[in-house]
Amino acid sequence: MNSLLDFYRFVKDKDINIIYSGPIWSNGVEGIGDTLKRRLEFDDLPLPTSQAVFSVFVEQMNNMLMYSAEKFVAPAVMDEKQAATATGIFLLSCRGKQYFVQSGNVLRNDQVNIMKDKIDYLNTLDKQELRKFYKQKLREENDNPESRGGGIGLVEIAKRASSKIDYSFERYDDAHSFFTMSVTIE
């Protein structure tokens, strides 16, 4: 891709409405989230739909913060708490009344099967089962104060998704894979 025009045409052709690629940190999530909310206001959606899109975005960002193997360090603009920053890509595509919320990040190879197993399991559950499982996870995490709550975010994503969570792992380098998660909301 040589020009921004080519890129623009590609993005337009794919119905991509928002792209973010780069560092991911708490305050950044707030900023991108604000853009996302304003974009959804255009479509005058029922609250459950816009909330579902937003919620999937928030949990995907959190997931990337926890699992992205690529860290971004910008000490000049961040205090110590914010220095733990991840890198990843986020896309929102809109096709009619369908929204595709996608996130991508580099993952250590030893995390691949763990992530895959978690999503595969969630994909076997229906909405009622997901609700029960979410509650069960919340309680389990309460009994384990050290936990950073990594599993719950994925359950929340599965609860909000209109179909199964779609994912792929592609080779990135010898030690890493690129993890793509695609969630459809109608």
Next chain:
Amino acid sequence: MLNRLEKEKTGSTPYILFDADQHYMKFAGESFHENVIEFYGEIDSNLGEYMATDFGKFTFDCELTYFNSSTAKLLLNMLLGMDDAIAGTDKEVIVNWITTEDNDIIIECGEDFEEEVENIQFNIIMK
């Protein structure tokens, strides 16, 4: 213990108020900051100390419009802490879970939390 604690809302954290003299706590707005544990830490420890006192009746108005899964975990933890603190005592905790008819995420979570607590009077209120 601080008797009064108040924080204005930001883009990813809600308005929070804890007032021991008024026996009252309120959360309002959105809560999706990645580090919720740190954000709620101070109020959580104050609430813990307050719960050990002989307070009589305490009201918590929860008017969050959206929260992430880390906040859900923290809220449940807070509710279970209060629920345990009043078990077998004549102390009362009233939680008003205030939301709107179309807020699926909040309603669903409220219903789930209501099932988890035994001693708290948990009211789901549609505005």
